[in-house]
Amino acid sequence: MKKRVVCALLASALIVAAAGCSNNEKKDDNKSTTTTTAAADKGGDSTTAAQGGGDTTDAPADTTAAEEKKVPENEVSGNADAADAVVVWMWNTDVKGIIDGVLKDVDPELYNRIVYVNTGGTDFYQDKLDNIFNDPSNKLYPDIVALEADYILKYTNGSNLLNIADLGITDADYSKEYKYTIDTATNYKGELKALSWQACPGSWTIRASLAEKYLGTSDPAKVQEFFKDWDAVYETAKLVKEKSNGETLLLTGYEDIKRVWMGARQNGWHDADDNLIIDQAMLDYMDYAKKLEDEKLTYSATQWGDDWNAKKTGDYTLALPGCTWYTYWCLVEENFGDYILVDGPQPYSWGGTWLAATKGCADKDAAAKFIKYLTCDADFMAKINAMNSDYVNNTDAIETRKNEVALNNGKAILSDKQGSTLIQYYMDKVGGINGKLITAEDSAITGLFDTQVKEYVAGNKSKDDAIAAFKKNVADTYNYINVG
Amino acid sequence: MATQTVKKHKTIEYGRYGYLFIAPFFIVYLVFQLWPLIYTFILSFQDIYVKYGDEINDGFTLTKNYASVFVANDGTASMAIRTFGNTAIIWIFNFIPQILLSLLLAVWLTDTKVKLKGAGAFKVMVYLPNVITAASISILFFSMFGPNGPLTKLVMDLGWIDNNRFFIDNAAPTRGIISFIQFWMWYGNTTLLLISGVLGINPSIFEASDIDGCTGWQKFIHITLPMLRPIMLYVLVTSLIGGLQMYDIPSLFNVNMNTGRGMPDDASTTVTMYIRFLTKTGNFGRAAAVSVILFLVTLILSVLFFVFMGDRDKKAKKKG
Amino acid sequence: MSNDKISVSTATRMEDASYSRKILAAKIFRITICVILCIISLFPFYLMIINATRYTKDIETGISFIPSGFFIQNWNTLMEKSAGLGTSLWGAILNSAIITFPGTILTLYFSTMTAYGFFAYNFKGRKFLWAFIMAVMMVPGQVTIVGFLRFMQTLGLYDNFLALIIPAIAAPTVVFFMRQYMTGAFSLEIVEAARIDGANEFRIFNTIALPLMKPAIATQAIFAFIASWNNLFTPNMLLASPDKATLPMFVQQMRTEQFTIDYGAIYIGLFITILPLIIVYLFLSKYIVAGVALGGVKD
Known part of the structure; x- marks a missing residue:
């Protein structure tokens, strides 16, 4: 008796729900366009975030594509068991977008070695980093981690990251980066431990x-x-x-x-x-x-x-x-x-994301190569901008891209009334930032x-x-x- | 005949097997529960914290961690004390209505004069929330009472509140809803326990009282309630111990996802949430100290429980 | 005397009518209250199921009791968003199962074994050890978590499911329950008889004692399973790898900002996470409800 009553109640709710499903298929399509926008989630956390356009480029232009989009079973992508795996940790798809959108063509060999760990949201990111740093034998122990402005110093001051100099990356390599991004990532001992691919005025x-x-x-x-x-x-x-x-x-x-x-x-x-x-x-x-x-x-x-x-x-x-x-x-x-x-x-x-190599990094050369591509290489960085309109942290790259109109999903973001491109607008703002x-x-x-x-x-x-x-x-x- | 000689030996001869049978339990208990408990004690006397991502151990300290558990830097009551207070408040507003309603239901459902059909189905339905993942329930309620939640909208449409952030921006409604969720999840359980308590009362006592012309209320006050005292004490103590560890519901309800602490202004931060926060920020020594205090409070309650259980056993023996 | 008798009987007759009216009134009142309580118990779940079928923007505009047609779309959104969580929904269910099933089996087997050890044998220190189990029964795992966490790191069991499975061997409350049950429903004479037949002690336990304990094991299995399946605190503290999240940890992530704007996806996610439990409950509610009164399992 009792079982049947509960059964009946829940089952009826389910049936009504399922019935409702088939009723309104049409309404579905009309409204979903707006959802896409709302759903173009930011993935940063309440106090910050530096996001690139990983999601933006992935986000399909129309809804039909959204429905057909193949959803990965697990967001740890790449072969973590491979001996030469280069594990990259981040809290969203930002760097993944760059890896898939640019690195894949530029350096397929390195691309194939990347294991991308998306921890999902910044809310628990620091927790997860602190934990994994305590567990160096873990196969997902990161070689490279992404760090956000709000807590980058916690890690650059600590002992879990390598110095950029130890990776063989020199002053000359990052000479085209905006100074404030260097200042920010320099710890209290004066060591530089992370580099960023973006500037965020x-x-x-x-x-x-x-x-x-x-x-x-x-x-x-x-x-x-x-x-x-x-x-x-x-x-x-x-x-x-x-x-x-x-x-x-x-x-x-x-x-x-x-x-x-x-x-x-x-x-x-x-x-x-x-x-x-x-x-x-x-x-x-x-x-x-x-x-x-x-x-x-x-x-x-x-x-x-x-x-x-x-x-x-x-x-x-x-x-x-x-x-x-x-x-x-x-x-x-x-x-x-x-x-x-x-x-x-x-x-x-506001915000910004830096990349750093970890103390237990298995292949320093590969990590250095990866960081250099994303944060020092003007050609590579110009491609990042072409892909997602990110304001990249390289004055040469910015110079080559400054006349391009910033697009998102193929649409211009800014009004014609702006009278300048997004890059042109921001170009003279970067210098004023106190890192x-x-x-x-x-x-x-x-x-x-x-x-x-x-x-x-x-x-x-x-x-x-x-x-x-x-x-x-x-x-x-x-x-x-x-x-x- | 070997078997016969074996038979003659009483169970005492097999005593050594007893050790073998209980050994796995005790080994695992000692390693995975008792040692961690002792280790927590040890840690509570060590000045361990994380600075700039690296752990610093300034060695033994008798008072530093414990002092900070009770008194904040400015001499006022500490955050730990506040979280104990929050936990107590949330627990009380869950427990009082819970025990009252459960008593009422237990009496109703065991009333032979006014028989209720479908009592079995009723039990099944009110117990349902108890088996569902608390994390899911917490988020479900938050979705309903959040700024865009359906129940918030409903209450606003009724004109009872004028602000869609009413439930999450004020301490009383946030705590109230957490208390309600706890109440909602647990009153079915308590009702079932009390029903078994009422059914355990010798029916002849009720019959005798009927002959004496007792009203239902008199029977309740003079028979049911006193006879239910042991089981109510059991419910009270287990609920109190469970309540002190309250984590799942408040930690996912109205919290700052960045710190994991309850909002608004820590009004819904419970002790275990605070311990979690302290470990998350690397304050291991102090987290251990708060754990030890929590343990001591729980221990006192356990002793009470133990004493009471002994009592009940004795009574049961006397009856038998 | 006779007058008295007559007046009493008329009074009883008169009372009878009003009495049965009273009973009826009480019945209606009580049933009403009970029905309201049932509705309160089920309403949140009903609302959740309805909202799982509704368009997010509609959910924000207010309450509705009629389902809409966005179930599939919400489902797709959930799949898309949860893809960014490190563990997929199915992965989380699998992880929970990997921890919960062996854990439950260990709890039941070793708890019965321990209880049997105390029940069937008389050995030195038995009383003391039993008192110890009684004493630690109420010590919640949460208070040892700091020491446990750091100890697991030392042992290298950190971020390892084993750290969540092995401790299941020692479950004092279940041991307590099992022994209570044995005292009531188990006779040592069967054991004696088996010994005469030459069976060794562990065989006796496995082939005779365990089957006899089936009803108690079944009840405790359900509670142990539910408790482990729903546990958030310990896995949350102990697991680090993004692909090791358990179901409650997966649920926890739905509270993060990626989801806050998509209620439809949240509701459907919650629905999926509680569905297995509701199904289990529908089939086993009889035993569960009976088991609550038996064991008083509450933690």
Whole structure:
């Protein structure tokens, strides 16, 4: 009796579900186009991400292709049992895109040796790295790891990575790289342990049509006037809300401007003696965020959350503070061709991914070769840009590609009104980046800071209480950091 | 006759086989559970932490780890204490409604006067949530109560809340939902245990009370409840011990995926989540110290349980 | 006296009518409550199944009790996204099975064996060792995890399924249950008889004791299986390789940001992960429900 009742209930739910399936096949096709855009996931984590276009190129132009797409059984691709395997670890398909899209043709021999380990999302990436570093006999022990700005120093300061010099890569090899990417990857002893293939200056992405409608212009130079300093941004936020009757807001949430404020800091989270520093810019950011939220000038979305993704679509949001990779990774396809880039109130950078060889690397030559291709070789890097429009970390490569229009799925990302290509826009921004603002503990400390900012913005805590709680949590997490 | 001589020996002659039979259990227990426990104790007195990706061991420390478990750097209560508090709050709001409802259901389902048809099916259905992977359940509830969740939308449409982040931005609703999930998963189990308890009560006691003209309520207060005390104590202690280890539900519900700590502002960080966080950030010494404190709290409860079990055995013997 | 009797009997008659009305009212009330509780128990699963068939954007607009036609599309999205997780859904199920099946078998065999050792033999220190098992019964694995983790690293069993399988040999609660069951349902005379026939002790255990314990083993098998299958904490701490994720670890990844924007895929993923358990439950619910009362398994 009882079994039958449960059976019947569940079975009926299943049958109804299955029946529903066949009913609405048509609806399927209409709507799936939009899903693709929403689904063009970013794969970075809440505090960062440097994404390349692996997914972007893979992402099929139409939905039928998406449905037919062969899905790999397991994301550890390549033969891990081979004696000469070169194991590469990353949290998404970014480097995989470069391997399949460029390396395959350039160096098929090395390509065939690559075992690509995609750990799936940055959320557990550090965990997994810490674990695998403790287990050198594992056949998936990495030869090369990808590291993100937020925690790169944790690993370059530690003993699990090889010096770039020990790989036989010289100053001359990386002389065309942007200096800040070198600074960032240099540890406190002055050793360089990782190199990056991308540079990540920031900018504000503006919806041209909405700017035209609410700000009266879509000329980047004139739009910039509305974003020239933080007071102007605040006035613009009010203006947009008022003129659109709340249909459009300036930002998805206050968190969108966090990276911009962080770029305005004079110091990282702590100094060389492990004393915690809360930069004035971060304190100002707290107040600014609260002001925006109190007056409901944003949608209060959490960065990388579902709300955030939703509010980037349609005509919800006018401004999206982003950066080089953001431009082709996070913007939504339905609005391609309607974006312009402006400088905003201050220069900043956001994220970036570096490559490093591990201490237990089985074949240093192969690792060196791989890193050199991706981060030093101008031809190779120009091909990366051709493939996914990434702003590559090589001035020669940039020079050869600067007149190319940045495409995604065959569509131009930027509006004609921009008046320059994506590369041309960013070219003079890279020099202004301070590569010394990050610390080894950025990922956790910024996370702890975000939590308290949220408490302050929500009105649950006074600013002093929030800061005190932040200090307490930092001291609790990192005993050696002196919070004063 | 060899067999006959064997027969004459009592089981004591075979005693050595007893060791062989229990040996695998004890060997594995000692290696995989007891030694790790002792090792955790040892680690809790060592100043081990990870700095810049490398482990640093500053050697023996009697108090450093333990002090930090109780008092934060600024002299206020530590995060560990807070997580014990969170765990307790979430547990209490799960346990009280759970035991009350289970008692009610146990009485109803064993009531011979008001017989309920389909009691068997009912038991099967309310027990179902208990067998399902807690991780899946947690994510299921988060999907329903998240900013775009169907239940959030429903409650908003009803006008009860005006903000789609209500459930995840406020401590009380987040803890409340976690308590509810725990309650929802476990009240079926508790009901079944209490039913077996009620069925274990000698029916003649109820018959006698009927003759004395006792009301249902009087019977409940004066017979059922006192007779159920041992089994209720068992439920209480096991639930408390289980509750102290609460991990799966809160660790996947409303958390900062970057740190793995409960939101908002650690309101839903439980002790085991905190231990996980400390190991994740390389604070092995302190993680061990928190584990030891958790162990001691559990041990005290286990002793209570042990004492009570002994009691029950004695009573059972007296009856027999 | 006789008057009293009459008045009592009329009163009883009058009460009878109101009494049965009361019973009926109580019955209706109780059934209503029980039905509501059943609905609450099943509703989340129902909602999950319905939402697994709905388009993500529709799910975001509100609740619905009628399924839609996006089951297959959601399925494809799930497959596409989970491909980036290091372990595929099927891989995760396989990993869970590799840990759970041997683990359950070890738990049952050695727990029965240990219980039998305590039950059938009288040896020095028996009382003490039994008291030890009783004492450690309630010690949860979580408190030893830091030591366990580091010890496994020393042993080289880190990131190895064996570290999750071998400890299953020592399951104090199951031993306790088995011995309780033996005390009630097992007679040593059978053992004596077998000894007369010349069977050795291990043969007696394997051919006589084990089969006699079948009902208890069956009950404990279900609980041991479910507990191991659903375990998140220990595998999460011990496994490092991306291709070694167990099913709960796979589920955990659906909470990460790759999935947050695709509810349809999340619901269908959850549906697939709980489906095996629901099927097991449908077939074994009778034993499970009966077993709860027997053993009081709760951890």
